[in-house]
Amino acid sequence: MFEALPEAKPDAILALMQIFRADTRPNKLDLGVGVYKDGNGKTPVMQAIKSAESKLIETQETKAYVAPTGSAPFCSAMIDLVFGQDADKSRIRAAQSVGGSGALRVLADLMRKSRPDAAIWVSDPSWPNHIPLLGASGFTLNRYPYYDAATGKADINAILSSLSGAAKGDIVVLHGCCHNPTGADLSADDWEKITDLLLEKELFPFVDIAYQGFGDGLEEDAMGVRLLAKRMPEMVVAASCSKNVGLYRERVGAAILMAQNEAEATRAFGQLTGVIRANYSMPPDHGANATEIVLTDDVLSAQWRDELESMRVRMVGLRQSFSDAMRKRSNSDKFDYIANQKGMFSRLPLTTEHIATLRDDHAIYIVGDGRINVAGLPEGEIDSLADAICTVMAESENA
Ligand SMILES: Cc1ncc(COP(=O)(O)O)c(C=O)c1O
Incomplete structure (x- = not known):
């Protein structure tokens, strides 16, 4: 059976994690990992979730199946979180999903059933797993340029120019906020311009929102989705609770669709149920159940929002400190963009050689494309980190 299978290509981030674990240097620093870390380097379980889990264990009387689309109150709470209380819910449906x-x-x-000949457009760069995940559905994948490394911003002209070559009916994946890996988000004006183009070319928006609450705030980070929802006739959203509820391994998320009208939404939701049934039948319950308890309880919800806000504020502070330290050490403003970017990631202009030297000589681990996890920046040692990075960059310039 398996003799014909070639060796699998290792996942770069997972491979880096393994090398990091095996490194015995006491001062090693992992900036590559894709999870939030607190000041002690831990990825904590949120207190609101701990309380919800206790309540869940006390009150749950059965482990019988829920439904392929999961818990309806969870789904409804997720629609409110992403689309806001004022959205027209009659044509929005959500299914609980196995993470984002x-x-x-x-x-x-689901979309492949409806539009098998469409292409999916993914930003370049993007979260690397977008390619296998979306490619597995059988769609042709195209890329649109996204990032201007010189300014540290999304390159709206390049985005619009590339997407204007998309064919009617094509699907455009947009990061809802906190673009992974660049941290460069679309401004409200960029979202408007993209929406104009989507409407004009009859393209379909597919928003991936995996970091709501990590950028400018829970409501603020949903600005792009809500703007699209006001102006587009239809769209889909993949939402993740891995980061903002800290439930990574529990696999909690929501697949949300907005159709042109109520009847179409109900029909599409029926098909989505069939797709879920054919993939894994039923989603896991525990994490979504705890999230539902948090989102539907005023006290726990307020506690969760506070905890999330502290994480966000911590990352904003780390961005500012690191950007200041890089400015001081490099004697230039070329790293100022780090303070203005959003969420957990930014990219440093590092070559493969820089990254290898940082790892070998300084025990600093960074992924191959220069992406750093801002939450992993070491409070109190940011100056020495900036020093190591600038030293390695200067050495190669002088070589
Ligand atoms: C952009 C983006 N989308 C989606 C996800 C999916 O997250 P999960 O499946 O863990 O919920 C991630 C996780 O890193 C991500 O970065």
């Missing part, structure tokens, strides 16, 4: 990844996959499968 599961939502991406089942939504892609």
Whole structure:
């Protein structure tokens, strides 16, 4: 059976994690990992979730199946979180999903049933797993340029120019906020311009929102989705609770669709249920159940919002400190963009050689494309980190 299978290509981030674990240097620093870390280098379980889990264990009387689309109150709370209280819910439907990844996959499968000849457009760069996840549905994948490394901003002209070559009916994946890996978000004006183009060319928006609450705030980070929802006739959204509820391993998310009208929404939701049934039948319950308890309880919800806000504020502070330290050490403003970017990631202009030297000589681990996890920046040692990075960059310039 397996003799014909070639060696699998290792996942760069997972491979880096393994090398990091095996490194015995006491001062090693992991800036590559894709999870939030607190000041002690831990990825904590949120207190609101701990309380919800206790309540869940006390009150749950059965582990019988819920439904392929999960819990309806959870889904409704997720629609409110992403689309806001004022959205026209009559034509929005949501299914609980296996993390944001599961939502991406089942939504892609659903759209492939409806529009098999469309292409999916993904930003370049993007979260690397977008390619296998969305490609697995069978769609042709195209890329649109996204990032201007010189300014540290999204390159709206390049985005619009590339997407204007998309064919009617094509699907455009947009990061809802906190673009992974660049941290460069679209401004309200950029979102308006993209929406104009989507309407004019009859393209279909597919929003991936995996970091709501990590950028400018829970409501602020949903600005792009809500703007699209006001102006587009239809769209889909893959939402993840891995980061903002800290439930990574529990696999919690929502696959949300907005159709042109109520009847179409109900029909599409029936098909989505079939897609889920054919993939994994039922989503896991525990994490979504705890999230539902948090989102539907005023006290726990307020506590969760506070905890999330502290994480966000911590990352904003780390961005500012690191950007200041890089400015001081490099004697230039070329790293100021780090303070203005959003969420957990930014990219440093590092070559493969820089990254290898940082790892070998300084025990600093960074992924191959220069992406750093801002939450992993070491409070109190930011100056020495900036020093190591600038030293390595200067050495190669002088070589
Ligand atoms: C841009 C983006 N989308 C989706 C996801 C999916 O997250 P999960 O499947 O863990 O919820 C991630 C996770 O890193 C991500 O960065």
